[in-house]
Amino acid sequence: MSLFIYGTATNTGKNFFTHQDRLDFFLSGHPGNIWVVGNNEKGAVWLASKNGITKTKSEAQAIVDAEITAAQAAWDALPDDEKTGSTRPGNITLP
Amino acid sequence: MTTYKEVFGKYVRSVSSDPPAAAGTGEIWYNTSSNTFKTVGFNFAWSSGGALPSVNNGLTGAGTPTAALGMGSRTGPQASNSYEYDGSSWTSGGSLGAPMGNSGGAGTQTAGLIFGGGPGGGSSTTSKKYDGSSWTATNAMNNQRFLPSGFGTSQTAAVANGGGSPAGVLSTSEEFDGTNWTNSGTMNQARMSCTGAGTQTSGITFGGLNYPAGTAYANAEEYNGSSWTNVGAMNVARGMYAGGSGATVESAYAIAGDGPGNPDSNKVESYDGTSWSTRPNLATGRRSGAADSGATTTSAIFFGGRVGGSDQSITEEFTGTAAVKTVTTS
Numbered sequence: 001m002s003l004f005i006y007g008t009a010t011n012t013g014k015n016f017f018t019h020q021d022r023l024d025f026f027l028s029g030h031p032g033n034i035w036v037v038g039n040n041e042k043g044a045v046w047l048a049s050k051n052g053i054t055k056t057k058s059e060a061q062a063i064v065d066a067e068i069t070a071a072q073a074a075w076d077a078l079p080d081d082e083k084t085g086s087t088r089p090g091n092i093t094l095p
Numbered sequence: 096m097t098t099y100k101e102v103f104g105k106y107v108r109s110v111s112s113d114p115p116a117a118a119g120t121g122e123i124w125y126n127t128s129s130n131t132f133k134t135v136g137f138n139f140a141w142s143s144g145g146a147l148p149s150v151n152n153g154l155t156g157a158g159t160p161t162a163a164l165g166m167g168s169r170t171g172p173q174a175s176n177s178y179e180y181d182g183s184s185w186t187s188g189g190s191l192g193a194p195m196g197n198s199g200g201a202g203t204q205t206a207g208l209i210f211g212g213g214p215g216g217g218s219s220t221t222s223k224k225y226d227g228s229s230w231t232a233t234n235a236m237n238n239q240r241f242l243p244s245g246f247g248t249s250q251t252a253a254v255a256n257g258g259g260s261p262a263g264v265l266s267t268s269e270e271f272d273g274t275n276w277t278n279s280g281t282m283n284q285a286r287m288s289c290t291g292a293g294t295q296t297s298g299i300t301f302g303g304l305n306y307p308a309g310t311a312y313a314n315a316e317e318y319n320g321s322s323w324t325n326v327g328a329m330n331v332a333r334g335m336y337a338g339g340s341g342a343t344v345e346s347a348y349a350i351a352g353d354g355p356g357n358p359d360s361n362k363v364e365s366y367d368g369t370s371w372s373t374r375p376n377l378a379t380g381r382r383s384g385a386a387d388s389g390a391t392t393t394s395a396i397f398f399g400g401r402v403g404g405s406d407q408s409i410t411e412e413f414t415g416t417a418a419v420k421t422v423t424t425s
Contacts, residue, residue: 011409013146014183017378019414022140028361029379031403064403071404082215084259086169087309087334087382089403090358 004095005037005044006060009052021046028095031067034060036094061094068092099123107132116417123422132422137393137415139375141363144396144410145184149173151408152401153216155200155209155245155337156385160396160412162204163387164188164225168399169196169216171406177225179204180396180410189229195221199245200337201253201271201388208233208250208271211240211258218260222276224250236276237269244300244335246291247271248342248389254279254295254318257303259287264306268318270295280322286312288334292341292348292366292390296320299344299366302335302352311354315366317344327370331362340386340395344368348390348413350397353382359402363413365392377411 004026010033017027025038025046035052037043047054055063071089100106109125116135123134153169161182168174174194178185191209198212205227213219220235236255243258243265251273258265266285269276282300289303289312300323301315313332316323333352341347347366353359361380364371377397384400384407393415400407 011143011146011379013410014144016143019138019140019142019416022142022375022378023138027378028376029402029409031405067405068403074404084216084306086216087353087358090353092358092403 001039002057003039004057005039005047006055006057006094007035007037007047007052008033008055008063009035009047009050016050017046030064030092030094031071032063034064034094036060057094064092064094113419116419120417129421133419134422135417136420138418139413139415141375141377141411141413143378144398144412145180146410147178147185147399147408148187149176149408150406151399152383152406153196153212153336154385154399155198156340156398157200157202157207157388158204159389160387160394163396163398164200164202164204164207165385165398166200166207166209167191167195167198167212169383174214177207177230180398185410189225191223191230197241199240199243199255199258200385201245201247202250203248203389206250208247208253210236210245210255210271211243213241216241218258222271233271234275237278238265238267240265242288242336244289244291244303244339246293246298246300246339246388247295249294252295254291254298256282256291256300256318257286257289259306268323280318282316282323283325284312284314284316288336290335290337290339290349292339292346292388293318293344297344299326299347301329301339301347301349302333304334304354309355311357315371329364329371330373331357331360331364333357333360333362334382336383337385338397340388340390341366342389342391346390346392348374348386348395350386350395351377351381351384351400358382374413379407379409379411381407
């Protein structure tokens with residue numbers, strides 16, 4: 001059994017995830033509204049309750065990669081003075 | 096062997112059931128039902144908070160987790176905006192009057208202060224203070240700065256330190272007394288994109304970057320009102336932007352940030368006056384977000400920022416809830 005569930009869900013703000021949720025299961029958010037959720041009952045129930053759409057790990061990684069690639073291209077196209085004080089978006093590898 | 100009574104002046108009490116967590120804070124007891132020693136610890140975690148009215152990166156923050164102030168933005172029309180948080184939702188505050196981004200912040204929700212930065216994250220000597228409804232320009236800082244550290248829980252006793260400028264990365268600091276900025280001590284490490292916590296007479300700055308190499312720093316320096324002293328380093332090197340919070344040095348948090356090998360970090364650490372300890376990660380790592388300036392050892396917030404190439408409106412709230420825990424030797 002894999003350690004994580006992958007899915008898309010939109011963060012709706014307050015109580016989208018609670019203090020208790022964070023104690024009950026692993027959770028991390030990524031570009032493209034991708035959420036990596038601990039693969040236990042509470043994690044699965046949480047993703048379903050947020051109308052999450054389950055993805056495979058490779059599908060989720062592809063969504064993140066597309067977001068990052070677009071962000072890197074946008075950053076590369078900036079004039080040098082606008083790059084000052086900001087950093088080029090780095091690649092993200094989902095756990 | 097020294098006994099508990101010799102150290103604390105009383106015996107460990109024996110009980111058959113645990114007291115409520117809140118009543119047991121600071122105590123240790125023996126539970127005769129489970130045959131274990133018990134005490135009260137804290138369960139720390141980040142939960143989602145209300146969303147900012149607009150996506151935002153390069154903003155700065157002030158106030159407390161339940162009465163916070165968000166100010167400026169690196170880009171977009173929201174660069175002139177301020178926002179107020181009540182612990183649940185954000186509402187619009189007074190207009191800054193002009194774009195400010197990559198600035199420093201200090202003070203409270205009803206007596207806030209923003210300084211440095213500028214349109215597109217440029218550098219400036221601009222300083223403005225807030226009365227809870229409108230912003231007023233103050234006398235200018237002595238040094239142009241962008242991405243400075245700012246700390247101070249009072250609008251009339253704040254510190255600006257480090258940052259970038261046309262002359263390069265700065266090691267200087269200056270104090271604001273509510274009217275004027277006055278030059279103060281020089282840090283041991285020139286740094287931009289650092290952040291800070293505490294007060295004008297007892298503060299700390301940490302993290303940051305050099306430029307243009309972009310090397311990230313983990314080291315920290317404490318400020319005593321006149322000079323800077325190197326202290327214990329964070330576990331993770333990163334440019335902190337405005338991700339530092341803490342009403343005191345002993346409740347300082349380093350939240351998120353960005354650095355080589357650590358992009359859009361979700362890492363969080365807290366300082367106890369001596370060393371840094373890892374705290375639970377944010378759910379969403381990001382750079383260029385902001386924190387309140389009045390965090391306690393059990394509460395803080397972090398809002399806005401940038402993930403990949405997307406500016407964020409999300410807020411996360413850090414809380415520690417008391418819980419009965421079994422004492423182990425590990």
